[in-house]
Amino acid sequence: MHKQIHKHVSNWQSWAPYIQSALRIVAALLFTLVGTSKLFAFPIGAMQGGGAVPLYSLMGLAGFLEAFGGLMMLFGLFTRPIAFVLSGEMAVAYFLAHFSRSIWPMMNGGTDAILFCFIWLYFSSAGAGPWSLDAIRK
Numbered sequence: 711m712h713k714q715i716h717k718h719v720s721n722w723q724s725w726a727p728y729i730q731s732a733l734r735i736v737a738a739l740l741f742t743l744v745g746t747s748k749l750f751a752f753p754i755g756a757m758q759g760g761g762a763v764p765l766y767s768l769m770g771l772a773g774f775l776e777a778f779g780g781l782m783m784l785f786g787l788f789t790r791p792i793a794f795v796l797s798g799e800m801a802v803a804y805f806l807a808h809f810s811r812s813i814w815p816m817m818n819g820g821t822d823a824i825l826f827c828f829i830w831l832y833f834s835s836a837g838a839g840p841w842s843l844d845a846i847r848k
Contacts, residue, residue: 731786731839737829738783741796744822745776768806775799783833786842793833800827 748756748763748770755761756769763769775796782792800823808820815821838844 727840730836731841733829734783734786734789734833734838735841737826738780741776741826742780742784745773745778745780748773749777772799772803783830783838786838786844789838789842789844790834793830797827797830797834800824800830 743753746752747754749765751757751760751762756763756773763773765774776799779792779796779799782788783796804820804823804827808815808818808823811818815824
């Protein structure tokens with residue numbers, strides 16, 4: 711019985727690289743939508759009243775990084791450096807936009823920023839996984 715369990719665990723562990731790619735793809739889709747809501751008011755506007763943010767502003771820069779960095783992450787292209795930049799962007803976003811409201815992320819609205827910060831930090835170290843343009847380029 712122990713050998714059967716070990717075999718199933720080993721089989722499950724062999725999926726880790728593909729689950730890594732799936733995590734990157736799902737996180738990138740969500741992240742890209744955060745950026746497009748800022749830049750293009752799609753699928754909903756980031757500004758009060760539903761509009762896009764001014765392009766030449768800190769929020770415009772954030773939207774650019776999120777929309778286009780998110781697309782790069784979606785395809786897994788230049789994953790490590792892009793993920794590192796996006797992780798830093800999310801750390802800055804947390805401390806500029808959320809931390810001053812409260813120390814508790816659930817109260818300051820910064821939970822997503824923290825999660826994205828550490829997800830992108832992970833990918834800056836681990837890479838994109840096998841379902842990526844980075845894997846094809848190698």
